[in-house]
Amino acid sequence: MLRYAAPIQKLIEQLQKLPGIGPKSAQRLAFFLLRSSPEDLQALGQAVLELKGEVRLCGQCYNYCTGELCPICDDPQRDAAIICVVEEASDLMALERAGEYQGLYHVLGGALSPVEDIKPSDLHITELIQRIKEDPPQEVILATSPTVEGDATAEYVRELIQILPDPPQITRIALGLPVGGDLDYADQVTLARALRGRAIMED
């Protein structure tokens, strides 16, 4: 079968390795890049190549950063008495975008998953326990995703914190209907959780 010119074929093969990008999208992206300016191409290629060189994990919370500590851990304005535990740095960014939270974070680097063979030792759980021991917070919010894996991870972490001497308060992020969501379209599990988590209305 006829193939594209070698550099195009090579790029298409590399693009296909990315998540959510199949042969068709890879081809479309490659042809788009062929029509891009050399400057844009240079900028993208460099950004990919330089991604790993400078990026490291925050020494305290395991968020991505370029220095010793991430901008959040490094910010004296943040409330060090609360640690919010999330699976990924992208979850941290989602919470930051919400603009509600002023405490610190701890990024586990994933969730426990027998299927994907992710064990507690693959996550930054030991580091979280150590961190809580060294500088005890008042509260730890478990904000892993409400999935089977996220729930199991939250439960596992909760048990480990609970056995500490003088453990902090442990909370789980609220589960319920999404704002703007139609009750009619919500799945049964979400509806059940939303009912169970109902709160008294204040006036």
Next chain:
Amino acid sequence: MLRYAAPIQKLIEQLQKLPGIGPKSAQRLAFFLLRSSPEDLQALGQAVLELKGEVRLCGQCYNYCTGELCPICDDPQRDAAIICVVEEASDLMALERAGEYQGLYHVLGGALSPVEDIKPSDLHITELIQRIKEDPPQEVILATSPTVEGDATAEYVRELIQILPDPPQITRIALGLPVGGDLDYADQVTLARALRGRAIMED
């Protein structure tokens, strides 16, 4: 607002320039790349950087290639008596994948579009006419897309070829129902075209 570490932010911004990739996908891709091996990252970055260096346009049909002529124009087995005119090199590849066509191609590099300000001089139309004059084929198949732009382009090219002395036969790729498509789901315009283009059944 908090931003990602600079190298991540830079990559996300570059990825967002790609077609069909919004802020969410760009972020997902960047985090995927952060978890990739340095070798994979290197391979992708290099593929992007080296894309333009080696790739040029075929001197005869304007397909992408690395040599003087593309593999199709360079193949003596192909029937030089037929030229199939397409908008993009990706259309050429789609036709090649169908495995039906044995002639040569001519890639226009797009379609006429007043909206996007694409004029005849932006496409390889003059070169097509010159090519037909120099080495007259028996047939020119106009295989631009059945869109407003593609139809207009086909009509424009047809008129230019028609006024040549001793013009070749000019054909348009068939329009009709897609194979495996449900008649019930076809749009009215396609159905009308399919009816108009009906062919006598042979036994």
